[in-house]
Amino acid sequence: MKYLALALAAVAVGTPVLAEYPERAIEVTIPAPAGGGTDTSARKLGTLLEEELGTSIAVLNVAGGGGSVGVTQFMMQKPNGYSLLATWNSPITTVPQVQQTAYQPDSFTPIASTSETAYTLCVKPDFPAETGEEFLAELAANPGKYTYGNDGIGGTMQLAAERIFQSEGIEAVAIPFGGAGETLQNFLGGHVDIYGGSISPVLPYTESGEAKCLIVTSAAAVPALPQAAGLESLGMGDKETLLWRMVLAPAGTDQAIVDRLAEALEKTVNDPSYVEFLATKGEVPNVVVGDALAERLQNEYDALAIVAENLGLNQ
Amino acid sequence: MELISQIFGGVFAFGPIAAMISASILGVFIGALPGLNPVMAIALLLPLTYSMEPLVALGMVAGIYNGSMYGGAIPAILLRIPGTPAAIATTFDGFPMAQRGEASRALKIACWSSAIGGTASAIALMTIGPVLARATLYFGPAEYFWVAMFGMASIGVMVGKDAVKSLMAAAFGLLLGTVGLDQLSGTPRFTFGEVWLLSGLDLIVILVGLYALPPVIALAEDRDLKGLSASALKLESVKVPWGEVRSMIPTWLRSSLIGIGVGILPGAGGNIAAFLSYNAAKSTSDDPESFGKGNPLGVAAAECGNNADNAASMIPALTLGIPGNVIAALVLGALMIHGLQPGPQLFHQNPGLVGGFMVQMLLTSLLILAVGGAAATRIFAQVQRLPGVMLVPMILVLMAVGVYVINGRVIDLWVMFAAGIAGYVLEKLDVPLAPIVLGLILGPMAEQSVRRALLISRGDPTELFTRPLSAVIALATIGLIVWPMLRAWKRRRA
Numbered sequence: 001m002k003y004l005a006l007a008l009a010a011v012a013v014g015t016p017v018l019a020e021y022p023e024r025a026i027e028v029t030i031p032a033p034a035g036g037g038t039d040t041s042a043r044k045l046g047t048l049l050e051e052e053l054g055t056s057i058a059v060l061n062v063a064g065g066g067g068s069v070g071v072t073q074f075m076m077q078k079p080n081g082y083s084l085l086a087t088w089n090s091p092i093t094t095v096p097q098v099q100q101t102a103y104q105p106d107s108f109t110p111i112a113s114t115s116e117t118a119y120t121l122c123v124k125p126d127f128p129a130e131t132g133e134e135f136l137a138e139l140a141a142n143p144g145k146y147t148y149g150n151d152g153i154g155g156t157m158q159l160a161a162e163r164i165f166q167s168e169g170i171e172a173v174a175i176p177f178g179g180a181g182e183t184l185q186n187f188l189g190g191h192v193d194i195y196g197g198s199i200s201p202v203l204p205y206t207e208s209g210e211a212k213c214l215i216v217t218s219a220a221a222v223p224a225l226p227q228a229a230g231l232e233s234l235g236m237g238d239k240e241t242l243l244w245r246m247v248l249a250p251a252g253t254d255q256a257i258v259d260r261l262a263e264a265l266e267k268t269v270n271d272p273s274y275v276e277f278l279a280t281k282g283e284v285p286n287v288v289v290g291d292a293l294a295e296r297l298q299n300e301y302d303a304l305a306i307v308a309e310n311l312g313l314n315q
Numbered sequence: 316m317e318l319i320s321q322i323f324g325g326v327f328a329f330g331p332i333a334a335m336i337s338a339s340i341l342g343v344f345i346g347a348l349p350g351l352n353p354v355m356a357i358a359l360l361l362p363l364t365y366s367m368e369p370l371v372a373l374g375m376v377a378g379i380y381n382g383s384m385y386g387g388a389i390p391a392i393l394l395r396i397p398g399t400p401a402a403i404a405t406t407f408d409g410f411p412m413a414q415r416g417e418a419s420r421a422l423k424i425a426c427w428s429s430a431i432g433g434t435a436s437a438i439a440l441m442t443i444g445p446v447l448a449r450a451t452l453y454f455g456p457a458e459y460f461w462v463a464m465f466g467m468a469s470i471g472v473m474v475g476k477d478a479v480k481s482l483m484a485a486a487f488g489l490l491l492g493t494v495g496l497d498q499l500s501g502t503p504r505f506t507f508g509e510v511w512l513l514s515g516l517d518l519i520v521i522l523v524g525l526y527a528l529p530p531v532i533a534l535a536e537d538r539d540l541k542g543l544s545a546s547a548l549k550l551e552s553v554k555v556p557w558g559e560v561r562s563m564i565p566t567w568l569r570s571s572l573i574g575i576g577v578g579i580l581p582g583a584g585g586n587i588a589a590f591l592s593y594n595a596a597k598s599t600s601d602d603p604e605s606f607g608k609g610n611p612l613g614v615a616a617a618e619c620g621n622n623a624d625n626a627a628s629m630i631p632a633l634t635l636g637i638p639g640n641v642i643a644a645l646v647l648g649a650l651m652i653h654g655l656q657p658g659p660q661l662f663h664q665n666p667g668l669v670g671g672f673m674v675q676m677l678l679t680s681l682l683i684l685a686v687g688g689a690a691a692t693r694i695f696a697q698v699q700r701l702p703g704v705m706l707v708p709m710i711l712v713l714m715a716v717g718v719y720v721i722n723g724r725v726i727d728l729w730v731m732f733a734a735g736i737a738g739y740v741l742e743k744l745d746v747p748l749a750p751i752v753l754g755l756i757l758g759p760m761a762e763q764s765v766r767r768a769l770l771i772s773r774g775d776p777t778e779l780f781t782r783p784l785s786a787v788i789a790l791a792t793i794g795l796i797v798w799p800m801l802r803a804w805k806r807r808r809a
Binding site for chain 2: 033034035036039040043044046047059060061062063064065066068069072073098099100101102144147152153154173175176177178181182184185186188189190191192200201203204205207208276277280281313
C-alpha cells in the first residue's frame with residue numbers, strides 16, 4: 001500500500017513534467033566532426049538556446065559515413081525531448097540515395113530548420129569565362145576537360161553541381177575531397193580547375209582576386225558574390241540545391257515538446273548575435289517548422305533521387 | 316611598434332595568462348591519461364569560452380594543445396602506454412630508460428625537447444608562416460601520395476629482429492585502414508553491414524587498445540599485491556650535464572625542422588612527425604643499434620618532433636583559412652564565432668588577436684618547462700610507486716571512459732578490447748606494433764591520394780613521377796630505404 005502511494009505520488013509529480021520541460025540537460029548529436037560548419041553553427045546556437053531554455057546543452061560529435069553514422073546512432077535515442085539532432089541536409093536527403101541507411105527523411109520528428117547558404121562553383125582568374133552563362137558554355141564545349149573538386153562522392157555538393165550539369169549536358173570530372181578546406185587547397189594550388197563547395201571558405205579569395213565565382217546553386221544571386229549568377233537568371237530556378245541546417249528529434253516526440261523547441265529555436269536563430277555570426281559564414285537564417293519542414297525534406301529527397309539515379313550512384 | 320604593444324597588452328592580461336597556465340596543466344593531465352585526448356578536451360571546453368574574451372579561449376587552446384603533446388610522453392616513459400597517438404615513438408627509448416631506473420632523466424629530456432620543439436614551431440608560425448603556407452599549395456594529391464610513402468618507408472626503422480614480421484604487421488595495418496566508406500567511390504568496405512564501421516576504425520580506439528592494454532595485462536601478470544612501495548622514487552632533479560645537452564642540439568634542430576615541415580601540410584599530424592624525427596635520429600646516428608634500448612636521443616627526437624608539429628599545424632589555418640587538423644578547425648571555428656573571417660586577410664582583420672594567439676603558442680611551449688617539468692612530472696612519477704593491484708584497475712577505467720566519450724557508443728569499448736587482446740598476442744609473438752599503427756594512419760592517406768592523382772591525370776601514372784615536387788619526394792623516399800642498406804654494407808666491408 002505504501003508503495004502504491006509512492007507510485008501515485010511519483011505519477012503526480014511526473015505529470016507536469018511536460019509543462020516544465022526541459023528539467024535536465026539536453027544532448028545534441030552532431031553527425032560531423034568538431035570544428036566544421038555544422039558544428040560551429042550548432043554550438044553557437046546551443047549557447048543561445050541554453051539561456052532560452054534554461055538548461056545546459058551537451059554536444060556529441062559522431063562523424064563518419066557522410067553523416068549517416070551519427071544519424072543512425074541518434075535513431076536509437078528516446079523521443080523524450082532530451083536527445084536532439086543538429087544536422088545539415090546532406091545526411092538526411094542525399095546520403096540515403098547512395099548508401100543503405102536505416103532511416104528515411106520521414107524517420108524523424110522535424111523541429112525547425114535554422115539557416116541556409118548556397119554552394120558555389122569558382123575558377124581561377126585566367127579561366128576563359130566571365131559570367132555564369134559563359135562558364136556553362138565553356139564546360140559544355142569541352143566535355144571531360146575540366147576537373148571540379150567537391151565534398152565527397154554522392155555528397156550534396158556533387159549532386160547540386162551535377163543537377164546543373166545534367167540539364168546542360170555538361171561532362172566534368174568530379175574529384176572528391178574530404179571537405180571544402182581540402183578542395184580549396186587543391187583549387188588554389190592548381191590541382192583542380194574548379195572549386196565546388198560552400199561559399200565561406202572561398203570568399204576571401206574572391207576579394208583578393210585569386211578566384212572568380214561564376215555560379216551559385218541557389219535560385220537567387222548571393223550579394224557576397226556579385227559576379228556569380230543565381231540559377232533563376234540562367235533559367236534553371238527549379239534546380240536550386242542549398243546547404244541548410246536543421247534540428248530534428250526522434251520519431252514520436254510529444255507535440256508539446258516539439259512546439260516548445262520550435263518556438264525557442266525561432267527566437268534564438270533570429271537573435272541579432274546569431275544572425276551576425278551567420279553572416280560571417282555567408283549564411284542567412286531561415287526557420288521552417290513542422291509539416292512544412294517535413295515537406296521540404298521530402299521534396300529535396302525526391303529531386304536528388306533523380307540526379308543520383310542519372311549518375312548511377314543510387315542504392 | 317604599436318602592433319607589438321597591442322599584442323602583448325592583450326596577452327599579458329589576467330584572463331589570458333590564467334587561461335594559459337591552467338590549460339597547460341590540464342593539457343599535461345589530458346595527454347597523460349590514455350584515452351583522453353586534446354581534440355576532445357578542446358571541443359568540450361571551447362564552447363564554454365564563446366562568451367569570454369577571445370584571447371582567453373585561444374590561450375586555453377594553446378595550453379591544452381602544447382601541454383597534452385608533452386603529457387603523452389609521461390605514461391609512454393613510465394608505463395610504455397602512449398598518452399596520445401603522437402607519443403608512440405617516445406615509448407621506443409623512453410620505457411627502456413625507465414626500466415634502467417632513469418625515468419626522471421627521460422621525463423626531463425622529454426620535457427625540454429617538447430618545449431624546444433614547440434618554441435621553434437611557434438617562431439616559425441610567427442615569422443615564415445605565410446611563405447610556408449603558400450608552399451604547401453604545391454602539394455597536390457600526387458605529392459601527398461609520396462609524403463605517405465615517405466612515412467611508410469620509415470617502417471624500416473621499426474623493423475625488429477624479424478623483418479618479415481614487421482612487414483606483416485604493416486600489411487595488417489594497411490588492411491585495417493581500408494575498413495569503412497571509401498571516400499572516392501562511396502562504397503562500404505569490410506563493414507559487414509554495420510553502420511558504425513562506415514567511418515572506419517577510430518584511430519584512438521585502436522591505439523588505446525593496442526598500446527595500453529598489453530602493458531596493463533603485463534602489470535596484472537606480475538600479481539603485485541603489496542601496498543604502496545615504501546622506497547620512495549628519487550624525485551630530486553636529475554642533472555643533465557652540459558655535454559649531453561650539447562649532443563642533443565643537432566637532434567633538436569633536425570626534429571624541429573621535420574615537425575614544422577610535417578605540421579604545415581594539412582592532413583599530416585604529430586604522430587607522423589614523431590615517427591619521421593625518430594627515424595632521422597636513428598639513421599644519422601653513429602650507433603643506430605642503441606636506439607630502442609634506451610637511447611636518450613630517441614626520446615628527444617620523438618618529443619621534439621611531435622611538439623614542433625603543433626604551432627606549425629596552425630599555419631595553413633591562420634594564413635590560408637585551411638584547417639589541417641581538427642584542433643586547427645576548432646580554432647578557426649572559435650575565431651568565426653568571434654566575428655572573424657578565416658582566410659589570407661585574417662591577420663589584417665585583427666592583428667592583435669591572431670598575433671596574440673601566436674604569442675600564446677610560444678608562451679605555452681615555454682610553460683611546459685614549468686608545469687611539465689616541475690609539477691606534473693613529479694606527480695605522475697609517483698605512479699611508479701603504485702602497486703599493480705591499484706594501477707591495473709585505475710588504468711582500465713580511464714581507458715574505458717576515454718574511449719566511450721569519443722563517440723558515446725559501447726561498441727567502441729569492444730573494439731578497444733579486441734585490439735588490446737590482439738596487441739597482447741602479437742607482442743608475445745615478437746611482432747612489433749608500430750608498423751600496424753603506421754599502416755593504419757598512412758594507408759588511407761596514400762590510397763586516397765594516389766587515386767585522386769590518377770583521377771586528375773585521367774589514369775596516367777607517369778604524372779606521379781614527372782611533376783617536379785613529386786619527383787623530389789619520390790627520390791627522397793627511395794633514398795630513405797636505400798641509405799641504411801648502404802651504410803650497413805659499408806660497415807660490413809670496413
